Amino acid sequence: MGNGALSGAVIAVAGAGGPAGRAALLRLAEAGATVVGADNDPERLAEAVDAARYGAGGATVTGETVDLLDLASTRDWAVRTEKEFGRVDGLVHLVGGWRGSETFIKTSLDDWDFLELLLIRTVQHTSLAFFDAIQRSERGRYLLISAAGASKPTAGNAAYAAAKAAAEAWTLALADAFRKAGGADGPTSAAAILVVKALVHDAMRADRPNAKFAGFTDVKDLAEAITGVWEKPAAEVNGHRLWLTEKP
DSSP states (O other): OOOSTTTTOEEEEETTTSHHHHHHHHHHHHTTOEEEEEESOHHHHHHHHHHHHHHTTSOOEEEEEOOTTSHHHHHHHHHHHHHHHSOOOEEEEOOOOOOOOSSSTTOOHHHHHHHIIIIIIHHHHHHHHHHHHHHHSTTOEEEEEEEGGGTSOOGGGHHHHHHHHHHHHHHHHHHHHHHHHHGGGOOSSEEEEEEESOEEOHHHHHHOTTOOOTTOEEHHHHHHHHHHHTTSOHHHHTTOEEESSOOO
């Protein structure tokens, strides 16, 4: 199992308990990585970890409840992970959430307050907490999952699109930090953005058997794309948006 770019790597996954997190845990473990998941729902996280361990034939997959809205707690998670496994080769940020409105004028700023914490603050905390460890790795990657709407906001998605755009900007600043740390030889670690229209999984299809989900990315395909980032040189992906759907 796993004799490629991720063999022996240690990858942290934030938001590991959701459908995308479950798929990522499994695929990363299948690729040979030790996977360390975090989520704010311990029951959901435990189910995801157990499924990945079973599906990947007993691979090392662990999970712990972490408050990613607290910088100190997030830093503690990063320190514990590196201390326990000796290294951290990447962080996959899968913390998600959505709120929207019928029209622009009906936008609730309460939605912004909610999304700012969920979609921006967690990115800030994970990137700051894991930066040093990822930079120390010879194959470090920080991956943000974003939405096409950040590049072409719609009237009813103002808060969501603005939050996603801010998270992208923060991640691109992180990429610049990796570029500068690499000096003349180029970056050894990278920050990149995987862009989808929206995500779909088996339970959604079962609930809406007649829905087309046009342009949506299956969580399994997202997980495959995530692992594929480690197969490319850091300089090739650092600071780039990697589109998994049609550009708007």
